[in-house]
Each structure stands twice: as structure tokens, then as C-alpha cells.
Amino acid sequence: MVFSDPILLGCLLTVFLPLSAFALIMIFTRDNPKLSLAISLVAATIPLIIAWTFFFKLGGRAPIIYNFDWMVSDLVKVPFGFLLDPTSLVMFVIVATISWLVQVYSIGYMAGDPGFGRYYADLSLFALAMLTLVISSGLLQLYIAWELVGLASYLLIGFWYEKFSASEAGKKAFVVTRFGDIGFFMGLVFLVIFYGSLDIATVNSAAVANSMPPWLITTSGLLIFCGVMGKSAQFPLHVWLPDAMEGPTPVSALLHSATMVAAGVFLMTRIFPFFAASATTMTVILAISTLTLILSSTIALAATDIKQVWAYSTVSQLGFMAMGLAAAALASGTLFAGYYHLTTHAAFKALLFLCSGVFIHHFGTNDFFTMATQGGRKLVIPMACITIAALALAGIFPFAGFFSKELILTALAHLDNKLWLVLGLFGAFLTAYYSFRVIFVMLFPKSPEAYSKVPGHIAHVEDEAHGHGAHGHADDAHGHGHDEHHGVPWVMIFPLLVLASFTLILGFCQDYLEKLLLGASHPHAMNYFLLVAAVGCALSGIALAWLDWGRKDAKCVGFISRFPALQTFFIQKWYMDHFWRWFLNRFIYGIFSKWFTYNDRRVVDGGVDAVAFSTVGSGRLLSFIQTAFLQYNLLFMVVVLAGVGIYLMMGR
Amino acid sequence: MQLPILSILIFLPIVGIGILLILDRKHHKGLKYATLAISLVEFLVSLPLWFNFNSQTAAMQFVEHREWLPTYGISYYVGIDGFSLLLIMLTTFLTPLCVLATWDDIQHRVKEFMVCLLALMSGMIGVFVSLDLFLFYVFWEVMLIPMYLLIGVWGNPARRVYAAIKFFLFTMFGSLLMLVAILVLYFHYGKTTGTYTFDLLKMYGVSIPFNMQFWMFLAFGLAFAIKVPMFPFHTWLPDAHTEAPTVGSVILAAVLLKMGTYGFLRFNMPMFPEAAHYFVPLFSILALIGIVYGALVSMMQKDLKRLIAFSSVSHLGFVMLGLFTFTMPGVQGGIIQMINHGLSTGALFLIVGMIYERRHTRMISEFGGLCTPMPVFAIIFMIVTLSSIGLPGLNGFVGEFLILLGTFQVNKLYATIAATGVIFAACYMLWMFQRVVFGKVTNDKNKDLKDLSWREIAIFAPLILFIVWIGVYPSTFLDKTKASTENFLAMMAKAKSTQVSQSHVFKGEAQ
Structure with missing residues (x-):
């Protein structure tokens, strides 16, 4: 049956190839880098081919659904299956492509790392989890894949496990996202108990046909959104994402574009009709995502670590996508704006990270001021690519970001309350500013002294403990020193070129994609x-960045330094990390855990110990003749049994 | 004629004890091989139970019924249904692994140790198959002694006596009350029907006035709640676990604690259904406190074994919560979670035992960076940790999912509180894992630790197989318990309809 149906076979291969790659590498070939790489690449290439074939062959057709029984209990029937419709097909292609490109790129980036095999095993696990998530037909299966995505991120963020901060960041990512996942899970439980099905197609059509009670849609919608908040790093659960850069840079590229964080927004599009059916849910989402946008854009203004800048820009763009989806739902629009931004963002954000990876790899630091002063712009191709990507991020015509941002802003403009639009535009302005802050510093470096006033920037090149340490592991192993400025290997350049061309092309695929996703393309007025307004905001952001950082006699301090209080606030990341740390230490550990432990030792045990200690005395006595234990116990038993006997006699 | 498999399972270890007694006490390897062989045979004998088990019926299977002391209505009456099947399989499956784990661990008084182990095995099987209250009580008590000895003789010298006596006192206290309750039940049955019997299945049918049920439920419930252990009777557990030798902890966690939950399922609830419904809020809340409390206390532990012990309190809270929902997913989830806890926590104790053998300490702060010298160990440890925190795709998730689903049907608030336990589990387990396995090797003593030997890998391989199997395809196991659960729920539902009026009666009397 499986072999007669090429589509089902394709789906199964997509799931089982990465799975077997993970298992094979973990069990057998961990210590053989070449073989591990080969296995992993095969298991990534075949799904890539399948994804593109499906995309072109099945694009216009009706959704294809396969279901198999997995867990059957009385009222819960949990099927395991695949759902191929336009929404999943597009994401399928994105995930397969980017994870393939990242695997290719990592050949160069991770070369010589002692954990090379393990790295590829983890990447395969990541691909497995994300591909399953994308094509799953039921929400519980999606949830399972969702958690596996979390596991893979945990493993990859903490990949350099010898570094405390890395394993700490991995744990943080896992625990924080799990915090949101509990909400997601409870949302699913609500759905299955009060509606009875977790099948995505059924849930969506029920929401459209109004056959679900509105309170249920709102409650479980909000709960499911908790999961989205965790995974897609929305306020206040965004704190894990910036720390996640402790992982190798290609992993960050994967994490920030097509997999981990994209999963949240993808879930919103996946059950968009369901979400859209509740205006309350959507208003909450709109508020949270707007707050996220502003918060993260302002933090990015003050960051000096290149990966941190892009990390916060991811947070802000995710907020932007969620805003687009929420606004569209409130104004009875379509999911296209948010989905389209997800697509373009995947391309240019992966590009940004992979380019940064080249610089980090080359200069052994994460600080972009240091990169700039050491001649970062001499790496022509990465420099050109990162500029293209930054242009797309800022939303400049004709790069992909321009088109998708435009759509989201249009969706915001449809809302009655124009405040959302203004905030969206303000976010766009900030985005343009901070991304070009990086670009201008890199393109027109000043003398190192000029940057000495930048807060957070470590002025001395020698003192690069935090930057170099980030992957000192890799560097030590293959003796990549500073005098050995070899060219960037082609395996690292090739993915950049592919992604750059996507960034250029995707903007013009708008009509094609819209037709594919919605069945018809609506000409936009x-x-x-x-x-x-949008272009004006973007350009003024760039202009301000030019004035602050780019021009010859720029002061290189940033406009924000005129407001020292605000600057500190932003550098301290709105004190969100402090808040969580305080919350954890003060309440969970300080009060509950401590008090309970005390209670356990003193109060609950106290009464028992009074009895126990008196017995210990006799126990000690007995321990002189240790063999007497057995007799003692047998005696006890005999007494008990005799007691039973006496009871029985009396009963007669 | 059918082979009396259950009797063979009970008495084979006793025959084994006989064989061991003949063997030379100085020949440690020989003793260990003999025990291993006996436990493997035991496992093979138990396999037909699994394959010939008819999962369509809720009736007792593989029944053997012989008169023992007919004057008192005591009979040798054994049989199994879906509930006991899984627990018996767990017991016979784990024992050979435990024997393997003693290979290097136990070096003195080997003979006595193996005798205790086999006696324990016989007792555990006996508890799970008995359908006669008297027989059950005998096995329940018999089992205490070898466990007490395991802790008291082979435990950690510093505090083993304290821990052993604490364990013994707690359990004994509960079981004495249970004994009284059994006798009361016996005479009540005799008075109402005219025949005196300890036959459990007959007890199911007899109607007991509510106020009597009330006290009986508490008496039985206390014995079982101590064994589970439920908050606030859990304080013996961390001490017993910490002081016990590795194998003792494994058996204690994997099988002995299950006797408490099994007792609720087999004795307490079906015999006193009205009282069971009446006590749902009390026991659910205690279970919830156990979940959160166990998790929060785990966060503060510095000793690996104590941490895992408190996590057991939390996990078994989940089981109890599930059983007290009286819903299909809740009860089935509770049963599957018993098995899960047996596998995962058993494996965790084995893991701790293995690093204890190497380093002779269990303090988390003594470790760090074990990933570098012991990569295979780290992978296995990770899988087990993830299984314990309920990662989907591994066994823990299935149990937690079903339990939360069942709880949610009954009470949304309970389900929400229980769900927080899942987050805490991730916190403390990952914290422990990070401190032990990740980071640089800071302690020189950890630098040259040997990775797992083939023997040790062989112990974990079957455990991990089932951890993944239950996670990926739980239907294999859920199917076996389906009919029994339906039957159990039907019994409970019948009682519920009469419950309201009877609780009025009780309240009337109380006033």
C-alpha cells in the first residue's frame, strides 16, 4: 500500500530518513565525521527533493490527508498522519531548503570540531522534528513534534556543553518554552474534551462554520497562543531567544529562520481560521506582539554583539508577523500577510546569520565593532550578502522584506484604531536603524578608539574572551589562527548566494504565492x-544610522545615548532577565522550595523521628549482633501471624 | 491441562533460594550467575502470561484456586487481570537487570543478598496475583523483611539503620491497620452472608454500609498511601532510597511503590466504592500537593538519590490523581504511568548507582563534565532524564497526557495545578543533568572515569527499548488494560448513583 502511493511514501521518507540518520549517527558513526556527514546529508537531500516536487506537483490541488490510529483510549482517538495543503507545502519547502543549506554551510563552519558527528545527528533530529511538525495532520502530533523541536534546540544550543553559559542557555530555552507549552497542552485538552477532535482540518472547518462554542474558541485559542509565545519568543517569554546564540552560528540561523521560532507563527497560520474566530484572542495577540516588537527593537539599538542584534531583530520580526496575522483576523483579512513575511523573513534572516557566521568564524569574535576595525569588509561576498539581507530586513524596495512588510502594514491600516499602525511604523523605523547601525559600522569602520565610548563594546582586540570562547572549542581543534587568513570555503559561500538570490526573488513571487495559498490572488489597491510612510520610516531609520555611525565624522555613540536612563534600560534588556531571575530565586527557590524542604525535614518528619529515634536506639543495640536482624524480623512476623490466628480463633 | 504459571512464578524463586543455599558462599561469581539464571528463567516463564493473555475480557485469568485452611475460608487463590499483568511483567523484567547491576556493586555477604533478592521477587509476584485477602496480607508482610534487610545490611553504613527502621515502622504501621480492616471485613461478610471467606472477588459483591466503608477505606488507604507514598506520608522514602544499595532503590522505586497504587486499584476502590467517591477530593488534593511539593523539594536537593526520590513523590502523585478520576483516560494513564515510573526511575537509580560505584559519592556538586569521559553514559542518562520529564515520543508523556486528560474531565483546576508539575520536572531534572554531565571536568577525580562497560549497556538497552516503545506505540500496553479498566469503571459508576443518598445517611449519623 505504501509503495503504490508515492505521496504517502514521500511523507514517510521525510519523517523516517532524518530519524534513521539521527539514530545511525548517534549509535554507530559518532566518531567518524565523514560518514556521519554523508548519512546526514543524504537524509537532508531526499526530503529537499520531495519538498520541491510536492510543492510543484501538489500546489494547486485539494488537501491530501492520511491518518493512522496511534493511541486509542475510550474517548480519545489520536491519529498520526499527514496533511498536505498549501499552508504546509510552502513551509515544507522552506524548512527543507534552509535546513539543507545549513547542513552544507556547517561542513565549513564546524570542520574539525570534535563533536562533528554529534552535531549532524542533532541537525537531523531538528529536521525530523520540524518536518513532522509542518506536515502533521493532527494537533497532538504537532504538539509532539513541537516538543521534539524544543529538544533539538536544547541539544544544539548547548552543543558546546563544556561551556557553562551554553548548557545554561540550552536549559533556559527548554524550560522557558515548556512554560508556554503547558498552556498549549491545556488548550489541546480543552479542545479534545469539549469538541472531541484534534484534527487540524476538522477544527478549522468547525471554527469557520461556527459549530464550536465561542467561549471554547477563545479559551483554547488563548491557551494555545501561550505555546506560540514560548516558541516564537513573544513577551514575556522572549528571554530565551537572545541567549540561544550560545549555540554554533549555523544553528542560530536555523533556529531563527525556519525552525524553532518559525514553529510558533506557523502554528498560528496552521489553525488560522480557528484563531480568527475569536476577536478577543486576536486582540490579546495583537497587544502582546506589538509590545514584543517595540521591546525587542529598542533592545537591539544598544546591543554590541552581532548575533544579539539579529536575535532581537528576530524577536521583533516575529512580533511583526503575529501583528499581521492578528490584524488580518480582526479586519477579516487573510493569513497571507503574516505567512508571506514568515517566508521572506526565513530567507533573509538565515542569510544574516550565515553571513555573520562567516565573520565570526574569520575573526573569532562576536563583537561587530571589532570585526569592523579588523577589516571585515574585505570579505566581499559575505559583506555584500549581509547588506542585501539588511536591506530586506529594513524593508527597502526591491528586496523581499519590503513587500511583506508592506502587506502587514496594510493589514494594520485596516484596523479602526490607527495606533497599531503607528506603532508598526515606529517598529519599522527602529528596525531600519539598528540593522544599518551594524552595516555602516562594518562598511565604514573608524579607528578602534572611535568605538571606545560604545557601552558594552570591548575595546581591546586581545581581550576577546567572550567572543573567541564562543567557539574556541572549534578553533582549538583545527588550529585556525589569526595569521592563517585563508579564504572562506565555498561550502560556506554557496548557501549565502542561494539565500541572497531568494531574498531578491521572493518579493516578486507575491502573486504566485498568494494564488497558491489562498486559491486566488487579489490585486492590491x-x-x-x-x-x-513605510518607505519614509525605513529611509529615515537608515539616514539616522548614517548620521550616527556611517559618515566620516560620525560620533559613533548612537542617538540613544542622549537619554542615558533609556539607554541603560535598553542595555539591561528592559530588566526582563532580572525579573525572571528574581522571580525564580525569590519565590520558587526562596520561598516555596526552601520552606517545603524545611517543612519536610522538621515538621512532617519531626513527629515521625520522635518515634524513629527511640527505635534507633534499640536498632543500634541490635546492630552489635547484626545477624540478629533476621531473627528479630522473623519474630515480628511470627507475632503478627500469631495475632492473626488469635483473631481468627476469637471470631469462631 | 494448563500449566500453573502463577504458582511457578511464586515458587521458582523459593526453589532458587534452596539452590543458592547449597552453593559455596565464597564463590561470588557462581552465586551471581545462579541468581541471574533463576531470574531469567522466571522472566521466560512469565512471557506466556503476556502472549496468552486474553485482553477482551475483564475476568481473572490463569486462575488457580485451592483450599488452604478451609475452616477459616482461607484459600490459595491467584489470578491476574490487565492491571496485574503489566506489573508482573515489569517485576520479572526488572529482576534480571537488577541482578546484573549487582555484579560489581555487592561484594560482601553475596549469598544473603541474593537470597533476599529472590525472596523479594517471590513476595512481589505474590502481592500482584493474590485474590485472597489473607494470602495477600501474607505476601505483603513477607516482602517487607527482605527489603528491610537490603537497606539495613547492605545500605550506606552511616544511616542505614535509621533508614531501615523508618521504612519498617512506616509500612508496618499502615499494614497493621489494614490487618484490622481485613478482619473486620471478614466478619462483616460472614455475618451478612453466613459464609466466612477471604475471597476478594466475593468481597466485591457484598454491600457494606457507608459509615463502615468510610473507616475501612481509611484503614486500607493509609497502608497503601504510605506505600505509594502520598504526601504527608512520604518522608520514609527519601531516606530509604538514599541509604539503600542501588538494587534496593531500583526495586523499591520500580515495584514496591506500585504496590500502594495497585492496592488502591485492586482493593480499596472496588471494595468500598461509595467511600472511594466520597474521598475523591481529599485524595486528589493530597496527590496534587504531592506533585507540586515533591517537585519543589527536588529543586533543593544536593544528593542525586534524594532528588530522584522526591521526583518519585511527584510522579506517583500523578498516578494517584489519575486513578482517582474514575475516568477511562485517567485510570489507563495511571496504570501506564506506574510502568513508566518503574522504567524511568529504575533506570535513574541504576545510573546513580553506576557513578556511585566509580566515584563513591552522590553529591551533585562533586560531578560535572561527565560527558567528556563517559559519552555513552551521557546519552543514556539523557534519554532517561527526558523520559522522566515527559518528553513526547518517550513513555512519560503518554502517561501524563492521559492522566491530565482524565483529570480535566473531572476538575479543570486540578488539571491545571498538575500541569505545573510538568514544568517543575523539567526544571529540576535538567538542572541535575546539566550539573552532572555538562560543563568542563572541574574535579580531577572525574577525569579518567571509565565509560559504561558492555554489561552496563546491556542493563540499559532493554529499559530504553521499552521507554521508546511505550512512547511511540502505547497501544500495545493500553490494549491489555482496556477491558479491566472498563470493568473497574463500571463497578465504580454503579456505586456513584447510590453515593449521594448514602453520604446523606452518613452525615445524618455524624450529627
């Missing part, structure tokens, strides 16, 4: 005011 150009809102010229909005167009001017």
Missing part, C-alpha cells in the same frame, strides 16, 4: 500614503 496601492495605498500610496502607506507606501510613502
Whole structure:
């Protein structure tokens, strides 16, 4: 049956190839880098081919669904299956492509790392989890894959496990996202008990047909959104994402574009009709995502670590996507704006990280001021690519980001309350500013002294403990020193070129994608005011960045330094990390755990110990003649049994 | 004629004890091989139970019924249904692994140790198959002694006596009350029907006035709640676990604690259904406190074994919560969670035992960076840790999912509180894992630790097989318990309809 149906076979291969790659490498070939790489690449290439074939062959067709029984209990029937419809197909292609590119790129980046085999095993696990998530037909299966994505991120973020901060960051990512996942899980339980099905297609059509009670949609929608908040790093659960850069840079690229964080937004599009059916849910989402956008853009203004800048920009763009989806739902629009931004963002954010990876690999630091002063712009191709990606991020025509941002802003403009639009535009302005802050510093470096006033920047090149240490592991192993400035290997350049061309092309695929996703493309009435406003915001952001960082006699301090209080606030990341740390230490550990432990030792045990200690005395006595234990116990038993006997006699 | 498999399972270890007694006490390897062989045969004998088990019926199977002391209505009456099947399989499956784990661990008084182990095995099987209250009580008590000896003789010298006596006192206290309750039940049955018997299945049918049920439920419940252990009777557990030798902890966690939950399922609830319904809030809340409390206290532990012991309190809280929902997913989830806890926590104690053998300490702060010298160990440790925190795809998730689903049907607040336990589990387990396995090797003593030997890998391989199997395809196991659970729920549902009026009666009397 399986072999007669090529589509089912394709789906199964997509799931089982990465799974077997993970198992094979972990069990057998961990110590053989070449073989591990080969296994992993095969298991990534075949799903890539399958994804693109499906995309072109099945794009316009009706959804294809396969279901198999997995766990059957009285009222819960949990099927395991695949759902191939436009929403999943597009994401399928994105995930397969980017994870393939990252695997290729890592050949160069991770070369010589002692954990090379393990790295590829973890990447395969990541691919397995994310691909299953994308094509799963039921929400519980999606949830399972969702958790596996979390596991894979945990393993990859903490990949350099010898570094305390790395394993700490991995744990943080896992625990924080799990915090949100509990909400997700409870949402699913609500759905299965009060509606009875977790099948994605059924849930969606029920929400559209109004056959679900509204309170249920709102409650479980909000709960499921908790999961999205965790995975897609929305306020206040965004704290794990910036720390996640402790992992190798290609992993960050994967994490920030197509897998981990994209999972949350993908879930929103996956059950978009369901979410959209509740205006309350959508308003909450809109508020949270807007807050996220502003918060993360302002933090990115003050960051000096190149990966941190892009990390916060991911948080802000995710907020932007969620805003687009929420606004569209409130104004009875479609999921296209948010989904499209997810697509373009996947391309340019992966590009940004992979380019940064080249610089980090080359200079052994994460500080982009240091990279700039050491001649980062001499790496022509990565420099060109990172500029393209930054242009896309800032939303400049004709790069992909321009088109998708425009759509989201249009969706925001449809709302009655224009405040959302203004905040969205403000976010766009900040985004343009901080991304070009990086670009201008890299393109037009000043003398190292000029940057000495930048807070957080470590002025001395020698003192690069935090930057170099980030992957000192890799460097030690293959003796990649500073005098050995070899060229960047082609395996690292090739993915950059592919992604850069996607960044250039994707903007012009808007109609094609819209037709594919929605069945019909609606010609957009150009809102010229909005167009001017958006481009104006982006350009003024870039201009301000030029004034602050780019021009010859720039002061290199940033406009924000005029407001020292605000600057500190932003550098301290709105004190969100402090808040959580305080919350954990003060309440969970300080009060509950401590008090309970005390209670256990003193109060609950106290009464018992009074009895026990008196017995210990006799126990000690007995321990002189240790063999007497057996007799003692047998005696006890005999007494008990005799007691039973006496009871029985009396009963007669 | 059918082979009396259950009797063979009970008496084979006793025959084994006889064989061991003949063997030379100085020949340690020989004793260990003999015990291993006996436990393997035991496992093979138990396999037909699994394959010939008819999962369509809730009736007792493989029944053997012989008169023992007919004057008192005591009979040798054994049989199994879906509930006991899984627990018996768990017992026979784990024992050979435990014997393997003693290979290097136990070096003095080997003969006595093996005798204790086999006696324990016989007792455990006996508890799970008895359908006669008297027989059950005998096995229940018999089992205490070898366990007491395991802790008291082979435990950690410093505090083993304290821990052993604490264990013994707690359990003994509960079981004495249970004994009284059994006798009361016996006479009540005799008075109402005219025949005196300890036959459990007949007890199911007899109607007991509610106020009597009330006290009987508490008496039985206390014995079982101590064994589970439920908050606030859990304090013997961390001490017993910490002081016991590795194998003692494994058996204690994997099988002995299950006797408490099994007792609720087999004795307490079906015999006193009205009282069971009446006590749902009390026991659910105690279970919830156990879940959260156990998890929070785990966070503060510095000793690996204590941490795992408190995590057991939390996990068994889940089981109790599930059983007291009286819903299909809740009860089935509770049963599957018993097995899960047996596998995962058993494996965790084995893991701790293995590093204890190498380093002779269990303090978390003494470790760090074990990933470098012991990569295979780290992988196994990780799988087990993830299984224990309920990662989907591994066994823990299935149990927790079903339990939460069942709880949610009954009470949304309970389910929400229980769900927080899942987050805490991730916190403390990952914290422990990080401190032990990740980071640089800071302690020189950890630098040259030997990775797992083939023997040790062979212990974990079957455990991990089932950890993954239950996680990936739980239907294999859920199917076996389906009919029994349906039957159990039907019994409970019948009682529920009469419950309201009877609780009125009770309240009327109380006033």
C-alpha cells in the first residue's frame, strides 16, 4: 500500500530518513565525521527533493490527508498522519531548503570540531522534528513534534556543553518554552474534551462554520497562543531567544529562520481560521506582539554583539508577523500577510546569520565593532550578502522584506484604531536603524578608539574572551589562527548566494504565492500614503544610522545615548532577565522550595523521628549482633501471624 | 491441562533460594550467575502470561484456586487481570537487570543478598496475583523483611539503620491497620452472608454500609498511601532510597511503590466504592500537593538519590490523581504511568548507582563534565532524564497526557495545578543533568572515569527499548488494560448513583 502511493511514501521518507540518520549517527558513526556527514546529508537531500516536487506537483490541488490510529483510549482517538495543503507545502519547502543549506554551510563552519558527528545527528533530529511538525495532520502530533523541536534546540544550543553559559542557555530555552507549552497542552485538552477532535482540518472547518462554542474558541485559542509565545519568543517569554546564540552560528540561523521560532507563527497560520474566530484572542495577540516588537527593537539599538542584534531583530520580526496575522483576523483579512513575511523573513534572516557566521568564524569574535576595525569588509561576498539581507530586513524596495512588510502594514491600516499602525511604523523605523547601525559600522569602520565610548563594546582586540570562547572549542581543534587568513570555503559561500538570490526573488513571487495559498490572488489597491510612510520610516531609520555611525565624522555613540536612563534600560534588556531571575530565586527557590524542604525535614518528619529515634536506639543495640536482624524480623512476623490466628480463633 | 504459571512464578524463586543455599558462599561469581539464571528463567516463564493473555475480557485469568485452611475460608487463590499483568511483567523484567547491576556493586555477604533478592521477587509476584485477602496480607508482610534487610545490611553504613527502621515502622504501621480492616471485613461478610471467606472477588459483591466503608477505606488507604507514598506520608522514602544499595532503590522505586497504587486499584476502590467517591477530593488534593511539593523539594536537593526520590513523590502523585478520576483516560494513564515510573526511575537509580560505584559519592556538586569521559553514559542518562520529564515520543508523556486528560474531565483546576508539575520536572531534572554531565571536568577525580562497560549497556538497552516503545506505540500496553479498566469503571459508576443518598445517611449519623 505504501509503495503504490508515492505521496504517502514521500511523507514517510521525510519523517523516517532524518530519524534513521539521527539514530545511525548517534549509535554507530559518532566518531567518524565523514560518514556521519554523508548519512546526514543524504537524509537532508531526499526530503529537499520531495519538498520541491510536492510543492510543484501538489500546489494547486485539494488537501491530501492520511491518518493512522496511534493511541486509542475510550474517548480519545489520536491519529498520526499527514496533511498536505498549501499552508504546509510552502513551509515544507522552506524548512527543507534552509535546513539543507545549513547542513552544507556547517561542513565549513564546524570542520574539525570534535563533536562533528554529534552535531549532524542533532541537525537531523531538528529536521525530523520540524518536518513532522509542518506536515502533521493532527494537533497532538504537532504538539509532539513541537516538543521534539524544543529538544533539538536544547541539544544544539548547548552543543558546546563544556561551556557553562551554553548548557545554561540550552536549559533556559527548554524550560522557558515548556512554560508556554503547558498552556498549549491545556488548550489541546480543552479542545479534545469539549469538541472531541484534534484534527487540524476538522477544527478549522468547525471554527469557520461556527459549530464550536465561542467561549471554547477563545479559551483554547488563548491557551494555545501561550505555546506560540514560548516558541516564537513573544513577551514575556522572549528571554530565551537572545541567549540561544550560545549555540554554533549555523544553528542560530536555523533556529531563527525556519525552525524553532518559525514553529510558533506557523502554528498560528496552521489553525488560522480557528484563531480568527475569536476577536478577543486576536486582540490579546495583537497587544502582546506589538509590545514584543517595540521591546525587542529598542533592545537591539544598544546591543554590541552581532548575533544579539539579529536575535532581537528576530524577536521583533516575529512580533511583526503575529501583528499581521492578528490584524488580518480582526479586519477579516487573510493569513497571507503574516505567512508571506514568515517566508521572506526565513530567507533573509538565515542569510544574516550565515553571513555573520562567516565573520565570526574569520575573526573569532562576536563583537561587530571589532570585526569592523579588523577589516571585515574585505570579505566581499559575505559583506555584500549581509547588506542585501539588511536591506530586506529594513524593508527597502526591491528586496523581499519590503513587500511583506508592506502587506502587514496594510493589514494594520485596516484596523479602526490607527495606533497599531503607528506603532508598526515606529517598529519599522527602529528596525531600519539598528540593522544599518551594524552595516555602516562594518562598511565604514573608524579607528578602534572611535568605538571606545560604545557601552558594552570591548575595546581591546586581545581581550576577546567572550567572543573567541564562543567557539574556541572549534578553533582549538583545527588550529585556525589569526595569521592563517585563508579564504572562506565555498561550502560556506554557496548557501549565502542561494539565500541572497531568494531574498531578491521572493518579493516578486507575491502573486504566485498568494494564488497558491489562498486559491486566488487579489490585486492590491496601492495605498500610496502607506507606501510613502513605510518607505519614509525605513529611509529615515537608515539616514539616522548614517548620521550616527556611517559618515566620516560620525560620533559613533548612537542617538540613544542622549537619554542615558533609556539607554541603560535598553542595555539591561528592559530588566526582563532580572525579573525572571528574581522571580525564580525569590519565590520558587526562596520561598516555596526552601520552606517545603524545611517543612519536610522538621515538621512532617519531626513527629515521625520522635518515634524513629527511640527505635534507633534499640536498632543500634541490635546492630552489635547484626545477624540478629533476621531473627528479630522473623519474630515480628511470627507475632503478627500469631495475632492473626488469635483473631481468627476469637471470631469462631 | 494448563500449566500453573502463577504458582511457578511464586515458587521458582523459593526453589532458587534452596539452590543458592547449597552453593559455596565464597564463590561470588557462581552465586551471581545462579541468581541471574533463576531470574531469567522466571522472566521466560512469565512471557506466556503476556502472549496468552486474553485482553477482551475483564475476568481473572490463569486462575488457580485451592483450599488452604478451609475452616477459616482461607484459600490459595491467584489470578491476574490487565492491571496485574503489566506489573508482573515489569517485576520479572526488572529482576534480571537488577541482578546484573549487582555484579560489581555487592561484594560482601553475596549469598544473603541474593537470597533476599529472590525472596523479594517471590513476595512481589505474590502481592500482584493474590485474590485472597489473607494470602495477600501474607505476601505483603513477607516482602517487607527482605527489603528491610537490603537497606539495613547492605545500605550506606552511616544511616542505614535509621533508614531501615523508618521504612519498617512506616509500612508496618499502615499494614497493621489494614490487618484490622481485613478482619473486620471478614466478619462483616460472614455475618451478612453466613459464609466466612477471604475471597476478594466475593468481597466485591457484598454491600457494606457507608459509615463502615468510610473507616475501612481509611484503614486500607493509609497502608497503601504510605506505600505509594502520598504526601504527608512520604518522608520514609527519601531516606530509604538514599541509604539503600542501588538494587534496593531500583526495586523499591520500580515495584514496591506500585504496590500502594495497585492496592488502591485492586482493593480499596472496588471494595468500598461509595467511600472511594466520597474521598475523591481529599485524595486528589493530597496527590496534587504531592506533585507540586515533591517537585519543589527536588529543586533543593544536593544528593542525586534524594532528588530522584522526591521526583518519585511527584510522579506517583500523578498516578494517584489519575486513578482517582474514575475516568477511562485517567485510570489507563495511571496504570501506564506506574510502568513508566518503574522504567524511568529504575533506570535513574541504576545510573546513580553506576557513578556511585566509580566515584563513591552522590553529591551533585562533586560531578560535572561527565560527558567528556563517559559519552555513552551521557546519552543514556539523557534519554532517561527526558523520559522522566515527559518528553513526547518517550513513555512519560503518554502517561501524563492521559492522566491530565482524565483529570480535566473531572476538575479543570486540578488539571491545571498538575500541569505545573510538568514544568517543575523539567526544571529540576535538567538542572541535575546539566550539573552532572555538562560543563568542563572541574574535579580531577572525574577525569579518567571509565565509560559504561558492555554489561552496563546491556542493563540499559532493554529499559530504553521499552521507554521508546511505550512512547511511540502505547497501544500495545493500553490494549491489555482496556477491558479491566472498563470493568473497574463500571463497578465504580454503579456505586456513584447510590453515593449521594448514602453520604446523606452518613452525615445524618455524624450529627
